Amino acid sequence: MPEYLSTAPVKGTRDFVPAEMSVRTQVFGHLYDVLERYGFLRYDGPVLEPAEIYERKSGQEIADQQLYTLTTKGGERLALRPEMTPSVARMIAGNAKSLSFPVRWYSHPNCFRYERPQRGRVREHWQINADIFGSESANCEIEMFELIHDLMESVGASSDMFAVRVNDRNLLTSALTDVVGVSPEHLPAVFGLVDRWEKTSAEEHATSAEEIGLTDKQFEKLTEALGSGAALLDELPAEVKEQSNLVRVLSSSAASLVKFEPMIVRGLAYYTSTVFEVFDTSPKNRRALFGGGRYADLASLFTKERIPGIGFGMGDVTLIDFLDTHGLTPAPRNEVDVMVIPVTEELADAARQVATSLRRAGLRTSTPIEHRKLGKELTRADKAGAAAVVIVGQEDWEAGNVTVRSLATREQQQVALAEVPSIVGGLVTPA
C-alpha cells in the first residue's frame, strides 16, 4: 500500500478553498475600491529580494530569526520578503526621476516570516500596503487617517468598533526627556519599555524601570505621563509641538478621527515621527489590528535622495479575525447565476448554445459536465445558489423555446430563445 503525503498546507501557511477565497475577494475588493477612490495606484514586486536589504533595514528580530533565505545555484543570497517596505523603497528610488512626488501607491503582497504560528500570526500572510511618498506635510497624516476610516467602513465596521490610536515619537522623546527626565543613554531602553507597556503588568513596568536605572520618582512620572493622554501635550515645549505633524492633525478637523496615546511606539525600526495603530475596541479582541507611521528617509539604502513617506500595512489575518469578531464577514458569493440543463445527453450542444448567450449578457452560467437526472441537477443548482435554471427539452428546443425556472419562486415559463438572457437577467439579483 503506498504511503500518501499529507494534504495539509505547510505549517503556518493557508489554503483558500473557493468559499474562503470568495470572502477574501469581496473584502479586499472593497479595500481596493476605497484606495482607488483616494487616487492610490497599485503596484507589485517580486517575492524574492536580496537578503541583504532586510539584514540592513528590517530590525534584528526579522533578520536573525524570521527571514526565509535561500542561496541560488548562481550564488545569490535571496530572501522571501518579510514585508513590502524595502521592496517599494527600492522601486521608488529606482523610478524617482520619472515620478512627480508626492505619489500615492498601494499593493497587496504576500509576506513571509518564520514565526511560531498562533492566533493572528502565520508564516505567509497577505498585506495591504498603502503609502504616500515624497512629502512631509501633515496633509499626508490627515489623508491617511481619513483613508483608514473609509477602509474600515467599506468592510462594514462602524466607528465604535475600532480606534485609530496615534503618537509622534518626537513628542514621546520630549515627554521622556523634558517631563520624566530620562537621560539620553537610558532613552532607547525606556522606548523599549514603553513599546511593551500595554502588554505587561504594572509590576513588570516597575521591575524594568529599576533594571534600566530609573529613579522611583522618574518611574512615577513615566507612569503618569503615559496615562495622561492628550493632557500630556500641555506639558511639552512649544517648539517641539510646532514641529509635529500630529499636533497639526489634533488641531484640524481630522482630530475626531484619532486618539492620542503617548505609549504607541510600533516597534523600533523605520518610523521617525508619526506612528499609529488601528485598535479593535471589542472586549473580545482588544488588540492592534494593524499600524503604520512616518519615515523621514525611506530609501537610504538605495539612493542619496531623501524620500520621506508615511504608510501602513494591513494584514489579512487580523482583519479577517476582526470581521469575524464583529459579525461582519460576508457570506461567500453564490457560485453561478444560472444553470442550463439539457433533459437528454443529446441536447448538451443546445444547452451550450443557450449558456453562451447568457454569458454574453454577463451572467455566470454553467452547464452540466456529467449528464444526470433533472431532479439531481436542480438540487445542484440550489446548492450553487443559482437564481434560475434553464431547462432544454427536445420538443421545446425544436420549437425554438426553453423553460426558465426561478429557484426562488419555483415558477417556470416557456421562453423564446432570443428572450432568455433578459428573462433570466431579471431573475438574477444584481450583485
Next chain:
Amino acid sequence: MPEYLSTAPVKGTRDFVPAEMSVRTQVFGHLYDVLERYGFLRYDGPVLEPAEIYERKSGQEIADQQLYTLTTKGGERLALRPEMTPSVARMIAGNAKSLSFPVRWYSHPNCFRYERPQRGRVREHWQINADIFGSESANCEIEMFELIHDLMESVGASSDMFAVRVNDRNLLTSALTDVVGVSPEHLPAVFGLVDRWEKTSAEEHATSAEEIGLTDKQFEKLTEALGSGAALLDELPAEVKEQSNLVRVLSSSAASLVKFEPMIVRGLAYYTSTVFEVFDTSPKNRRALFGGGRYADLASLFTKERIPGIGFGMGDVTLIDFLDTHGLTPAPRNEVDVMVIPVTEELADAARQVATSLRRAGLRTSTPIEHRKLGKELTRADKAGAAAVVIVGQEDWEAGNVTVRSLATREQQQVALAEVPSIVGGLVTPA
C-alpha cells in the same frame, strides 16, 4: 560616501510600477470575468510547499535544476512552487469529501523556476490556472476550448490571431505503434523526438530517429504521419478512436474551435490523453502561448481516490508578449477622475470635504498634499488624466459654491456644493 544597493529587481523577477500594473489589472480582470461567467471558482494556496511533492511529480528537469528550495530552522525542506498543479491536487484531495464533483476551479498564483532569463522566460511568473476536476467526459474538453476562445476574445484577440492545436497522446501512441510500427521499447524516445519535432530541423529528426533505432521506412512513415493532420485519424483503429475524447470533440460543434496536430505532446509529465496548446499565428511571434491537457489521476500522491481532470496554465509573460505583438495592450487607466484644488492652503479642509462627497459618489478623487499654484495643479491634473478639477476659492466657498472645470473642454462653471458629485460625474467618462 556610502555604497548604495542596486534598485534593479533580482535577476529574472520583475517590478510592476503603477502604469504596468494597471495594464495587468485590466487584462487579468477580463480573464477573471470570463472564468467567473463559466462558473469557475477562484482558490489560492501557499507559495511554499514541501519540496518532495515536486521531486516526485513535476518531472526531472524541474526537480533537479529549476526548483528553488530552502530548509527552515525547523528542518522542513520546502520549495517555492514551480507550478500550481501539485498544490491544487493536494487541496482537491484534502477536500474531496466535501466537494460535489465535477468542480471548476481557477487561480492566479506566482510560480518560480530557476531558469536562464530570456524572451518569454522569467524566474517568477504569474499564471492563470483553470481546471475541471472529477470528470472524464468530453464535455470537459469542449468547455475548455470554448473557455479558451472566450478568454482570448476578452483581451481583444480575434480568432485569426491564434490557433488551439490539440492532440490525444493515446492517438499518438496508436499512430506510432499501429501506423509507424514503433516497438514498445522505442516509444518513450520517439515521444521525446515528437515533442521536439517543431523546434528541430528535418536533418535533426533523421539523426535522432537513427539514434533511437528507427528504420528509414519507419522514419519516413513517422514524418508522413506527423504531417498529415486530421487525415491521420482515418488510419487509426476504430477502438482507439472510440476511447478518445478528442475524437468526440472533433465530431461535435466545437470542432471548429481547434486544429488537430498529431505532434503536440506538451512535455512528458502529467498529461495522459488530451493535450493542447494555444499558438500565436503572427509571423512575428509563432510559438505556443500556453497549454494544458488531461490527467487520468491528479492526486495520486495524496489519496487513493482517482480524480481525473483537465486544465491549463496561462503564463503572464507570453500573454503580454502576445498582446504587444498584436497591438492589443490596453493603455494604463487614468490615475484619478477628478482633482479638488484649494486656491489657498487654508482651504485644504474645505477641499477635503468636497473630495469626500465625490468619493462617496464612487469617483476617484485626489486633493493636493503639497500646496502649489493653481496652474501647476492643473498641469498635474492633466497629466493624471483627470476628466475634471474642482477649484475651491475663498469667496465661492463662503457662498456654498465651487468651480467645476472640464479638462476636455476647458469650460468651467460655478456649482453649488450639493450638485458637485452629479456635475462632476457627468464629466467623467464611464470606466
